[in-house]
Amino acid sequence: DGGITQSPKYLFRKEGQNVTLSCEQNLNHDAMYWYRQDPGQGLRLIYYSQIVNDFQKGDIAEGYSVSREKKESFPLTVTSAQKNPTAFYLCASSIEAGEWEQYFGPGTRLTVT
Amino acid sequence: QKEVEQNSGPLSVPEGAIASLNCTYSDRVSQSFFWYRQYSGKSPELIMSIYSNGDKEDGRFTAQLNKASQYVSLLIRDSQPSDSATYLCARDSGAGSYQLTFGKGTKLSVIP
Numbered sequence: 001d002g003g004i005t006q007s008p009k010y011l012f013r014k015e016g017q018n019v020t021l022s023c024e025q026n027l028n029h030d031a032m033y034w035y036r037q038d039p040g041q042g043l044r045l046i047y048y049s050q051i052v053n054d055f056q057k058g059d060i061a062e063g064y065s066v067s068r069e070k071k072e073s074f075p076l077t078v079t080s081a082q083k084n085p086t087a088f089y090l091c092a093s094s095i096e097a098g099e100w101e102q103y104f105g106p107g108t109r110l111t112v113t
Numbered sequence: 114q115k116e117v118e119q120n121s122g123p124l125s126v127p128e129g130a131i132a133s134l135n136c137t138y139s140d141r142v143s144q145s146f147f148w149y150r151q152y153s154g155k156s157p158e159l160i161m162s163i164y165s166n167g168d169k170e171d172g173r174f175t176a177q178l179n180k181a182s183q184y185v186s187l188l189i190r191d192s193q194p195s196d197s198a199t200y201l202c203a204r205d206s207g208a209g210s211y212q213l214t215f216g217k218g219t220k221l222s223v224i225p
Binding site for chain 1: 117121145147149155156157158159162201203205211212213214215216217218
């Protein structure tokens with residue numbers, strides 16, 4: 001079955017720790033995205049990647065970092081510099097950048113205390 | 114800032130009725146519009162894409178786009194309790210950008 005997987009589903013960390021969220025896809029999609037969703041808020045774009053070894057900042061990139069070493073994988077690191085890291089993190093992909101239909105993984109709910 | 118406006122709801126409709134969800138946007142750069150359904154605690158699921166003015170039907174769902182008036186709507190016919198979810202409207206951010214801009218969503222409740 002083709003799809004996007006994110007792990008873990010729930011993640012708990014102490015303040016001051018970096019944490020990496022996994023996103024893997026086997027859809028052969030070129031483009032991948034990371035969004036953050038807070039209660040009552042729309043999805044906000046953190047980073048996106050059009051191709052391997054290339055990525056761009058979205059609207060709220062501060063305190064986050066990404067890498068795209070493989071087409072299938074786009075991990076997101078939430079650093080200690082992110083002031084309000086507790087949120088629902090969603091990874092998405094599309095066939096190629098500029099192909100607007102995006103498909104989402106199941107999400108990771110991060111809680112930082 | 115490209116905005117997408119949705120009524121947060123909740124919108125309550127009886128089972129079997131037509132649910133009408135609306136979305137307005139702030140400029141005319143977008144060519145593509147999308148409706149996602151999001152169940153509580155789950156990730157968004159793409160249910161409709163629309164690129165041209167007019168109506169697009171898929172089963173019980175109809176998307177309507179009016180670029181001149183800058184709105185897009187989603188009609189759900191014969192609403193079922195399983196349609197109860199938050200519906201997110203999204204649009205592209207224009208040529209040269211690879212971002213989708215999402216509204217905050219409308220919560221729909223279908224009452225048995």
